[in-house]
Amino acid sequence: MKASTNTTIEVCSSRYQKICEDYTHSTTDKIINSHFGEFSQDLVNTISNDIEMFMLDAGDKKGTVKRMFSILVEGLQNIRLHGEKGKDGHQTSFYAIDQGSDTYKIALGNLIYTKSNKNIETRITEINKMTREEVKGLYMEVLTNGIISNKGGAGLGFITMAMKSNNNLDYYFDEINNELSCFTLIITLDRK
Amino acid sequence: MNLLIELGKNTPKISGDSARSILVIEGSSFPENVQKFYTPINVWLDSIAKKSSTLNIDCKFYYIASSSIIAVLKTLQYAEKLFGSSNISIKWRYEEADDDIRKIGEDFSHLLGIEFEFIEEPEEG
Numbered sequence: 001m002k003a004s005t006n007t008t009i010e011v012c013s014s015r016y017q018k019i020c021e022d023y024t025h026s027t028t029d030k031i032i033n034s035h036f037g038e039f040s041q042d043l044v045n046t047i048s049n050d051i052e053m054f055m056l057d058a059g060d061k062k063g064t065v066k067r068m069f070s071i072l073v074e075g076l077q078n079i080r081l082h083g084e085k086g087k088d089g090h091q092t093s094f095y096a097i098d099q100g101s102d103t104y105k106i107a108l109g110n111l112i113y114t115k116s117n118k119n120i121e122t123r124i125t126e127i128n129k130m131t132r133e134e135v136k137g138l139y140m141e142v143l144t145n146g147i148i149s150n151k152g153g154a155g156l157g158f159i160t161m162a163m164k165s166n167n168n169l170d171y172y173f174d175e176i177n178n179e180l181s182c183f184t185l186i187i188t189l190d191r192k
Numbered sequence: 193m194n195l196l197i198e199l200g201k202n203t204p205k206i207s208g209d210s211a212r213s214i215l216v217i218e219g220s221s222f223p224e225n226v227q228k229f230y231t232p233i234n235v236w237l238d239s240i241a242k243k244s245s246t247l248n249i250d251c252k253f254y255y256i257a258s259s260s261i262i263a264v265l266k267t268l269q270y271a272e273k274l275f276g277s278s279n280i281s282i283k284w285r286y287e288e289a290d291d292d293i294r295k296i297g298e299d300f301s302h303l304l305g306i307e308f309e310f311i312e313e314p315e316e317g
Contacts, residue, residue: 041224045201062315066255066292073222073257080224144303146262156258164292 008086011174012036012109012182016094019107019184023098034096044076051097058099064191067164068104071187074164075108078157083110084180092182102191109184117173117181124185127158128168135162165189195236203229204253208236213244215271221264222257230263234270241274252285252313253293265300277306284308287315 016036023031032054033047048069055065076095083091093110112120127135139159147155162169170186195208195215204219215233223229240247249271256264271280284297294310301308 041202063289063291066290069255070257070292073255077222077224077257077259140299140303143262143265143299146266156261160258 008088008092008111008176008180008182011176012092012094012111015109015172015174015182015184016096019096019109019186023096023105023107026100029098029100032097032099034094036094038091039076039080039093039095041080044073044080047076047095048072060191064189068106068189070164071106071161071189074157074160075106075185075187079108079110082112084112086111086180100191104189104191106187106189107184108187109182111176111180112183114175114178114181117175117183120183121171121173123158124169124171127162132163132166135159139163161185161187193236193239195232197229197232206233208233208240210240210243212248213240213246214248214250216250217264218250218252220255221253221260222255223260226259226263230267233267237267237271237274245275246279246281247271247275248281248283250283250285251297253296254287256293256296261296265303268300268304268306272304272306277304280306282306282308283311285311285313288312289315 013036020031020034023029033051035043035047051072052065052069055068056062079091079093079095083093086092091111095109096107098105098107127138130138139156142155142159158169165187167188167190170188172184174182174184176182194210195206197203197206199205199219200223202220202222204217204221207216208214215236237247249268251264268282284294286293286297297308297310
């Protein structure tokens with residue numbers, strides 16, 4: 001059964017709003033940037049550069065800023081390369097960045113095929129269980145095999161985001177129907 | 193034949209000087225279609241390999257996305273295949289304290305079996 005356009009947007013929007021509510025619940029946190037809808041390559045460039053400038057102005061260390069830039073580019077390109085389209089032909093997706101006193105949280109959401117949920121969850125949980133050295137080992141293994149898919153991905157997105165954040169990757173799967181789900185990835189980046 | 197790809201919003205400037213047999217890559221690299229972007233370098237390397245037995249490569253990245261990391265590694269591997277590891281000299285520049293970019297160079301050096309010259313440079317801007 002195909003999801004109606006409304007159902008697809010409602011499910012994604014509901015998750016997006018829930019995340020935004022969580023991020024604004026605390027008085028010490030604020031959302032510094034967010035977007036719901038499609039992402040063009042130009043928007044990816046603009047967001048990445050704007051956040052870099054914002055963080056430098058906020059006094060974050062250059063290393064933290066570069067790691068954020070890396071996470072954002074990997075995450076937003078993941079959305080563009082791997083985000084599926086809804087019935088309306090649009091790549092419904094979103095992102096939000098929460099600035100807390102100790103951490104940044106980056107939420108990235110996009111449509112995926114429901115049949116992929118299990119594989120994605122397995123990949124993330126495997127990475128989360130690994131030590132830093134094991135993640136680096138996996139990175140070197142993928143680098144050695146060096147395959148760039150037809151979509152332009154290299155299979156290093158989750159690994160790179162885990163390495164840059166040095167924290168576990170959190171995620172949600174919101175099933176729209178047996179064809180499509182809304183997948184949300186949450187990356188936490190320490191500001192120290 | 194010289195090679196020149198101007199600096200883009202998400203792509204590095206690439207210049208190849210045939211007379212000096214030197215390839216310079218400088219900037220950030222996160223194009224979506226990495227294979228298309230880096231292919232002209234291989235074409236240029238083919239032309240240089242016919243005239244020169246040695247190659248100098250000079251890289252300075254500010255940021256490099258994971259797909260670009262693989263594309264650059266493949267380019268370096270292709271150069272190694274054409275010239276042989278002992279005939280390639282690679283300078284790997286990085287901004288002061290940018291350990292991430294330095295580590296990418298170290299990984300490449302390890303995978304290629306070529307010793308890189310690492311050069312730390314002052315931050316720009």
